[in-house]
Structures are given as C-alpha cells and as structure tokens.
Amino acid sequence: MIEISDVNKSFDGNQKIIEDLSLVIPDGKIIGFLGPNGAGKSTAINMMTGILPIDDGTITLNGIDIEKDPLKAKQNFGFVPDRSDIFLRLKGMEYLNFIADIYQVPAEERQEKITYYAKQFAIDHALGNYIQSYSHGMRQKIMITSVLLHDPDIWILDEPLTGLDPKSSYALKQMMREHADKGKTVFFSSHGLEVVEQLCDEVAIINHGRLLFYGTIEELQDEYHTDQSLENVFLELTNDA
Numbered sequence: 001m002i003e004i005s006d007v008n009k010s011f012d013g014n015q016k017i018i019e020d021l022s023l024v025i026p027d028g029k030i031i032g033f034l035g036p037n038g039a040g041k042s043t044a045i046n047m048m049t050g051i052l053p054i055d056d057g058t059i060t061l062n063g064i065d066i067e068k069d070p071l072k073a074k075q076n077f078g079f080v081p082d083r084s085d086i087f088l089r090l091k092g093m094e095y096l097n098f099i100a101d102i103y104q105v106p107a108e109e110r111q112e113k114i115t116y117y118a119k120q121f122a123i124d125h126a127l128g129n130y131i132q133s134y135s136h137g138m139r140q141k142i143m144i145t146s147v148l149l150h151d152p153d154i155w156i157l158d159e160p161l162t163g164l165d166p167k168s169s170y171a172l173k174q175m176m177r178e179h180a181d182k183g184k185t186v187f188f189s190s191h192g193l194e195v196v197e198q199l200c201d202e203v204a205i206i207n208h209g210r211l212l213f214y215g216t217i218e219e220l221q222d223e224y225h226t227d228q229s230l231e232n233v234f235l236e237l238t239n240d241a
C-alpha cells in the first residue's frame with residue numbers, strides 16, 4: 001500500500017507543481033495514474049520513490065516513510081522510470097547482476113529469473129551487449145526485468161508500456177495482473193487510455209498537480225453521468241478551455 005498525504009511540491013518556490021495531493025493506493029489492485037503532459041505524474045512518482053524531496057506532506061510505502069527511512073522504504077518497491085537511459089556503460093547481464101547484488105537475490109534464484117524474464121521479453125540474446133547499444137524498448141525491458149528480479153511487493157511503473165512490442169506488452173500486463181491478484185500493489189502511469197480501461201481496477205486522474213478523480217471507471221462514469229469511454233470522460237475532465 002502507498003499512502004500519499006497532503007503532498008505539495010514546487011520547483012521555484014512559486015507555482016505548485018503538486019498541490020495538496022492525497023491518495024491511498026491499495027494492495028491487490030492495478031491502479032492507473034493518468035493526466036495530460038505536464039500534469040505532475042512523474043513529479044509525484046519521483047517523490048514516491050525518494051528521487052525528489054517532498055516540500056510538505058508525507059508518503060509511506062507499506063507504512064514506511066520514504067523521507068524518514070528511505071533505505072527501508074526502498075526495499076519494498078521496484079521502480080521503472082519513464083526514461084530508461086541509465087547504466088548505459090554496463091552490459092545487460094552486468095546491470096541485472098548489479099541490481100541482484102544490491103537486493104541480495106541468491107545466485108541460483110537470480111539465474112533462474114534472468115533466464116525466464118529475458119526469454120519472456122526476448123532480450124536473452126542481448127544480455128552480453130552494452131545497454132548503450134539497446135533500443136528504447138530493450139532498455140525498457142531490462143529495467144522491468146531488474147525490478148522483477150528482486151520481487152518487490154510494490155511496483156511503481158512510469159509509462160512502462162511505452163515502446164514495448166505487442167508480445168512484451170501482453171506479457172507485462174499479465175505479470176501486473178498476477179502481481180495484483182497475489183495481493184500486491186501495482187501503480188503505473190500511462191497515456192494509453194484504452195490499456196488503462198482494459199487493465200486497471202481503479203484510476204487516479206491529475207491535472208495541474210491536483211487530483212481530479214480517484215476510483216473505478218464505473219464510478220467515474222456515474223460521477224459524470226455518462227456511459228462514455230474513459231477517453232471521452234478524460235478529455236472532458238482535463239479540458240482547460
């Protein structure tokens with residue numbers, strides 16, 4: 001479970017990029033995090049994962065405060081950022097072993113998992129090459145594999161499906177469903193409203209750093225007295241004109 005309580009964030013001390021954001025992300029469900037470009041999704045996710053400091057408010061992951069006890073909080077989640085251009089000078093296998101070392105994944109288990117996930121994502125042939133030489137999709141897949149390797153309770157994924165081919169996208173969606181069905185937490189941002197509609201149990205929609213809605217798609221339709229698709233309601237809700 002992730003609990004975000006009264007969180008505010010600005011970069012220049014003036015305009016708030018995140019304003020009074022409170023949200024409880026429960027276990028056992030897939031939650032989609034939606035908002036137009038610049039709405040504040042990555043900023044919120046970066047605070048949840050301890051990458052950015054929080055101005056005021058608190059964020060806890062499985063009850064552990066990300067600012068007060070960052071190391072312990074980080075043991076509870078895995079994070080796939082929206083940009084996967086990191087550790088470019090490591091080979092795929094070196095990166096996976098590095099992450100497995102950090103999270104102390106036993107040798108036999110890590111080998112088994114690397115073999116399995118690399119095959120699922122069709123990057124097994126490329127693990128001996130430098131990440132620098134990987135396509136965007138391959139970099140995305142190596143990042144996702146590194147999270148799956150240490151099997152954290154909470155998955156925080158920033159636009160994880162962008163750049164994945166249909167087979168890998170399908171595999172990841174299946175894994176997300178299985179993880180949620182085990183009673184674990186899956187939180188991901190996306191611009192793909194059809195995927196969100198098909199995959200998520202609940203959605204959180206933000207714009208200009210403020211939470212506009214949190215709940216199921218049926219509740220969203222009820223609230224806006226419509227039976228229209230998520231896309232139509234989303235466009236109406238986030239229309240600034």
Ligand SMILES: Nc1ncnc2c1ncn2[C@@H]1O[C@H](COP(=O)(O)OP(=O)(O)OP(=O)(O)O)[C@@H](O)[C@H]1O
Binds near residue numbers: 042
């Ligand atoms: N380091 C920064 N310094 C100043 N402003 C920033 C910084 N990072 C983000 N912003 C601003 O914060 C706002 C929210 O950006 P953010 O990247 O969180 O949005 P987003 O919802 O993830 O967008 P996208 O869908 O395009 O990824 C934007 O107006 C952006 O210009």
